Amino acid sequence: MNHSFDEISAQLKKRHRKSARLKWISMGALGLAGLFLVLFFSDMLNKGLPAFQQAYIQVEVDYNEDATRMGRAAMDREISSLVSRSFERLIPGMIRDNPDLLGTSEQRWVLANSQVDQYLKGHRNKLSEEERARVDELAESGQVELKFNTTFFTNGDSKMAESAGILAAVVGTVMTMLVTLAIAFPIGVMTAVYLEEFAPDNRLTQLIEININNLAAIPSILFGLLGLAIFINFFGVPRSSPLVGGMTLALMTLPVIIIATRTALRSVPDSIRHAAFGVGCSRWQAVRDHVLPLAMPGIMTGSIIGLAQAMGETAPLIIVGMVAFIPDVGISFTNAATVMPAQVFTWAGEPERAFVEKTAGGILVLLSILIALNATAVVLRKKFERRW
Amino acid sequence: MQTNPLLALFGGALLLLGLIAFFIGRAKAARVRAAGVAMHAQPDQYAWFAVLATAGPALLVSALGAFVMLLLGAEIPVPYLLAGSLIIAALGLMFGINKAKPDFHARQAIERVIGWILIGAALISIFTTFGILFSIVFEALRFFQMHSFWDFITGTVWNPGASFLVAAGRGDEGGAAAQFGSVPLFAGTFMITAIAMLVAIPVGLLSAIYMSEFAPARVRTFAKPTLEVLAGIPTVVYGFFAAITVAPIIVNVAGFFGLDASFNNAVAPGLVMGIMIIPFISSLSDDVINSVPDSMRQGSLALGMTKSETIRDVVIPAALPGIISASLLAVSRALGETMIVVMAAGMRPNLTANPLEDMTTVTVRIVAALTGDLEFESAETLSAFALGLVLFAVTLSLNLVSVIMIRRFREKYRVNNL
Amino acid sequence: MNMQVAERESNAMSSQQSGQPVTRNDSANHELSIRVRDLNLWYGQNQALKNISLDIFQKNVTALIGPSGCGKSTFLRCLNRMNDLIPSVRTEGLVEMDGRDVNDARMDEVALRRRVGMVFQKPNPFPKSIFENVAYAPRMHDLVSRKAEQEELVEQALRDAGLWNEVKDKLHQPGTSLSGGQQQRLCIARAIAVKPDVILMDEPTSALDPISTATIEDLMDKLKKQFTIVTVTHNMQQAARVADYTAFFHLGEVIEYNDTKTMFSNPHTKKAEDYITGRYG
Structure with missing residues (x-):
């Protein structure tokens, strides 16, 4: 009746072969996911890194009478078609501000237009044959060059790809995040403290808990509808402003902070609370003076992660109008502003080839900030990790 | 925009009242204690209670006023509202300082208030859900007054711009009305x-x-x-x-x-x-x-x-x-x-x-x-x-x-x- | 048995403190099932088993007793290589079954476990129906194929495990719906359905109430007609009731291995006597 090891092993061969398959397939699945990640990042780097270089051209600027009306007149006509119009537009103002310039001329490195830029980078462009030959010639003599693109980090948005920059969006993001954090952090921590330390186990508490879990899973665009209908239409908060954007994102970030804070509070052992009660602390004093300080690293980590999540959010901000065209960097909570992901979205919608590069460049800036934030959270967690 | 300096003035006045409440409250409690009477709480706790009594009701009243104005559309002139709030703040100040007596449990009172603040924070997440629900439902209802719910759910043509076609004299192409299937x-x-x-x-x-x-x-x-x-x-x-x-x-x-x-x-x-x-x-x-x-x-x-x-x-x-x-x-x-x-x-x-x-x-x-x-x-x-x-x-x-x-x-x- | 092995065997035995080597204490049904010689086991740096030499006889119940942490469960899990699942474990020495070294690289541990089944401390039925709990493994092992064969086998296994009458009307309810004692008998039915040679039981009654415990003890007595049973228990009365042989473990060593009667009436070692009389443990 009983089989020997050899008989059984022989039977098992097929099953072992079949079993090995699951291991390889599942490993392949993980590999595939990893491959996606690699493909994605290499694609973004490939498309975005050129954005950090921009074509500059050396031109002879002749501050003559005509140039006070039309900047184009200050340059050689053949060259001026290669120069960014953003520079041409500056010339009349420069002469107005500094009348001594009139009648003089100088050699300057100025932004080339995006067509020249794309041509130098080997992308599709609209330059004519003659213009290409001229650019080649100038490049030969060192009068056209790809240099580090400072404009990208110092300008706001622009309809001209070569002078479009991310700064206005970065400032807008900072302002929006300030609002988000100012609202979500205290309310989130207070909610978590209440649920974890004070709340009786009743229906209301359960309702709040279920509700928080549910809020974390509601599509973000619905928060945008709330922002539009309640904050803008009902309370009259200015549309497109960091205030309304920040408030909307605060509601989205709230569950993340609450859940993280609760975990952090739960990881503080009860012995700490008992010790505090033992020396006559009230419940609130025990929480304020002993539990919260110990939970703080965990709370900070969770808040940073929540912040990073909010920072990448776009859909609700589109609904509350934060996709405005913002050419100037303005520090205000109530004026129209844009944020980094919204800027990326705006650029992605521009038909011009040069904007693809800007979009990917903006994405790289955004991703770097997000990675830095998450790395901070990881470091914070590692540093303060404590075993009770 | 003219309300902004007014709001700043209000905030400043409230802050000032709060500071006054804190220092007078503490001074009074300290004096009582220095006289050798045993008190239920620390002087600082009496001081904080006075601050809460000053700022809390005043802020509540002004918030309530603002809410009534927005919700019911009632016109309450902003200066009056703020002035009223300040008067309530002053009353609260007096009440709070008056309470700085040995037999008053200032700490418990403060912690009760803190408890309510915490519950209030916890309720915000509920308000958010309801906010989403209400904002969507009300506007959606208005939509369903214009177009039938049944057509919306079962219609196979989504053509909101069709009304423009009608206006442009090309009504035959897109149908007579905008369709929301x-x-x-x-x-x-x-x-x-x-x-x-x-x-x-x-x-x-x-x-x-x-x-x-x-x-x-x-x-x-x-x-x-x-x-x-x-x-x-x-x-x-x-x-x-x-x-x-x-x-x-x-x-x-x-x-x-x-x-x-x-x-x-x-x-x-x-x-x-x-x-x-x-x-x-x-x-x-x-x-x-x-x-x-x-x-x-x-x-x-x-x-x-x-x-x-x-x-x-x-x-x-x-x-x-x-x-x-x-x-x-x-x-x-x-x-x-x-x-x-x-x-x-x-x-x-x-x-x-x-x-x-x-x-x-x-x-x-x-x-x-x-x-x-x-x-x-x-x-x-x-x-x-x-x-x-x-x-x-x-x-x-x-x-x-x-x-x-x-x-x-x-x-x-x-x-x-x- | 050739001379060399016999010699090694007697060396191993003489290294033990037990007065009478069990290998010589033979009778008609004392056929060898598993032979263990100089088995050592480490968890990382800690040695958990030291020079264990033990013979396990067919169609007998062998009980492993000793204070907790003495290595009896670890030893049990060496017999079907369940310790392989713990990455830090390292073993040395011989565990021989059917003339084959169990720890040999060429030994397929899946085949081994097919012949050496196991019942665990806590009942662990699969999240499947009662029928499927029993039929699953035989089907996978190609012991049965047709539906009728399966039904027959399931019924036989459940009868052998003394569970049939209680579950015959609800074979398609989940195994987890049974009581603890029933779950444990289901796990036993599951184990015997694959027709192993040996069944290892790791404190099978420690999570059960006294009545379920008695049922399972009766069951062990019946099952030893078909199977070799090795059971770990910290309940000495249980060992005395069900076991034919008893090994006393202490700090990773076998202090005494004897037939149960001798062990409980006239132990050869002081430590075993102290433990059995309840001086410690």
């Missing part, structure tokens, strides 16, 4: 969600199986956070990736097989959305698989099952409720995903089963309706809220089912584990 939008949404799930569920689940059952510890500690990076990438970035990189690849591949694909095909956003969702499935499934008690694996191995047979026939069936719950959450997320489809899917409502054609989704139409230069009162704008209502209802039920399933799962193994 949402079936094509839902069809598009489900098509893209289905494609995303076809990518995310197998890859995510298998990755989770590998990480929790096969991978050496070193691979696991590295692979898990790496996968989570996929979840941290903003959706707008995925949208760009789908539109600029993936869609042309799909078109080329389809062309290679002699098929005609649109650049706004459903495959590209679906595929990229699937990639985005992989870590949701994998990390939730990983947790669930890990919480299947080891005794079950051992029971199977001790019967002479191979590792894979154990996983397939014992571990996965045991973890199934958790895995389904994770998948439901993922579906809910895919249905509500906006940026990827806005950037990579089409704008044209298109009822088709061919994923290579362009099609649009609910979220795309919501964005389109709310970002144009239309009047807020127009049917098209309001249709966004009607769509939002459906989205809310569907995702809410998916989330709830998923939460209940995962809770059952946890309870089951807690009981069995004891």
